[in-house]
Amino acid sequence: MKTQGNSPAQPGIGRAAASTEDELHTLWQRVVGRRSFLKGVGIAGAAALPASTLGVSSALAKSHQRDAITEGDVALLQFAAAVELIETDLWQQYNELGGVDGGNAAYMAALSNLDGDMPQYIADNTDDEVSHAAFLNAYLKSKGAEQVNLDEFRTLPSSAATGAKQTGRLTNLLELDVDTSWYTRYRSQLNPDFGATFPQAVNIKGEPAIPLNDTDTPPTQGQPVPPVGPKQARMQAIANTAGFHFAYIEQGGSSLYTILSLQASSLEVLRILVSIGGVETNHFSLWHDKAGNAVNQPLAGVVDPETNVTFPDLNSPPFGGDQFQTNLILPEPTQFISKDLPLCSVVRPSLTQFGGAVATIQSFTADRLFQGQPAEFSRQVMKLARAADAAQREVH
Numbered sequence: 001m002k003t004q005g006n007s008p009a010q011p012g013i014g015r016a017a018a019s020t021e022d023e024l025h026t027l028w029q030r031v032v033g034r035r036s037f038l039k040g041v042g043i044a045g046a047a048a049l050p051a052s053t054l055g056v057s058s059a060l061a062k063s064h065q066r067d068a069i070t071e072g073d074v075a076l077l078q079f080a081a082a083v084e085l086i087e088t089d090l091w092q093q094y095n096e097l098g099g100v101d102g103g104n105a106a107y108m109a110a111l112s113n114l115d116g117d118m119p120q121y122i123a124d125n126t127d128d129e130v131s132h133a134a135f136l137n138a139y140l141k142s143k144g145a146e147q148v149n150l151d152e153f154r155t156l157p158s159s160a161a162t163g164a165k166q167t168g169r170l171t172n173l174l175e176l177d178v179d180t181s182w183y184t185r186y187r188s189q190l191n192p193d194f195g196a197t198f199p200q201a202v203n204i205k206g207e208p209a210i211p212l213n214d215t216d217t218p219p220t221q222g223q224p225v226p227p228v229g230p231k232q233a234r235m236q237a238i239a240n241t242a243g244f245h246f247a248y249i250e251q252g253g254s255s256l257y258t259i260l261s262l263q264a265s266s267l268e269v270l271r272i273l274v275s276i277g278g279v280e281t282n283h284f285s286l287w288h289d290k291a292g293n294a295v296n297q298p299l300a301g302v303v304d305p306e307t308n309v310t311f312p313d314l315n316s317p318p319f320g321g322d323q324f325q326t327n328l329i330l331p332e333p334t335q336f337i338s339k340d341l342p343l344c345s346v347v348r349p350s351l352t353q354f355g356g357a358v359a360t361i362q363s364f365t366a367d368r369l370f371q372g373q374p375a376e377f378s379r380q381v382m383k384l385a386r387a388a389d390a391a392q393r394e395v396h
Contacts, residue, residue: 072391073269074145076260077136079357079388080273081148082381083256084133087249089154089170090369091126094242096164097210099123103163107211109223110239114293121290125246125283132276139272148384153377161211162219172371174212178204178244179367182251183291185348187323191335192349201324202244202295207309209242211235216306225298230305237304240294240311245367247287252363253280255355258347265394281347285329292326357385 069077097104098111100119111118137147154168183201190196211217217235227233257277264270292314293299300313314324322328333343349355361381364370370377 069143070265070394073266075387075391077140078148079384081136082384085150088129088133091129093173094122095126104161104219106219106221106235110235113225114243114290156372159210160213162214171369173209175206176209176368178248180244184323186331187328189334192354193351194335204241204309207241207307208238209245236302243291243294247291250280250283250287254284254347255349256360258350259352259356263391263393288329296326352389357388361385
């Protein structure tokens, strides 16, 4: 009796079985080899991948890097957005009263005594700041970052003069202490980044930069040059203060954006900061020129009868010379990087401690721009400022 287990091998059956076993072994080795290959791709980067595949992976990685921004970059942009909201608020007040569609004829006339195109320039500057604030917040949102909103602090009073909208404000323009040392700084070979300090060109203390009410400065009065009556002198002093305040605000922005740019990690964020900063510098150059007309003949010599703030002739003794000459509006070459290097015409300051985020808020506070704001406002803007100053450039 034959058993199945002892059946003699038929011709070819043994070879077929051996062949099948060999094929299975070969297939298994291929599977194992493929798994090992895939593992190698995950760990070592698959050096043997086709160039086209590596190109796609590299492009995706670069795209991810391009889309992501660091916490430091977010802090820089959030502070910039806060500053632009603050600037927008003050420029809107100027624009309502003295812009090209402004509602206060006497104020517009007094501003036009500095330059006939002042109302148009004010309107344009306002539009620029509105665009900066809107763009920065929209960009933050596009990156999944928190936008900046200061609406809860729009509680300060408006001017009561004709033309002013009766709405809550972020900033105070009704009583300012305007820092005019920018005027002498940009005419000096010394640089605040090396510790230099500069005298005030005009002492502006406790002076409004917009009309307060129609009794103080009637909106329909004429504004001859020079002013002939106390109310005309009062309005011209207010307009002159505005001229110096415009330049003060924009020179600060020029330094601020220069400094923030040096801390950016993303090239796109750097592009944003230098592009907006260039416009701030352009604004400063414009207002520098107009402010000089307030302290030059035939307008020089105006005295505010209420505050005694005086706008002297800076081209005449005891002033005059390179430190005060009114048509020297382009930055004089100054010390830069090292005192051993040649003088260079540059934006200054460009160091954080003198023109960075915290320094900017401190300067605005000294200007009395935030007069009337609660402590919580200062706490919030200073928190943003400290975060911006702490941002560090990360290079990958």
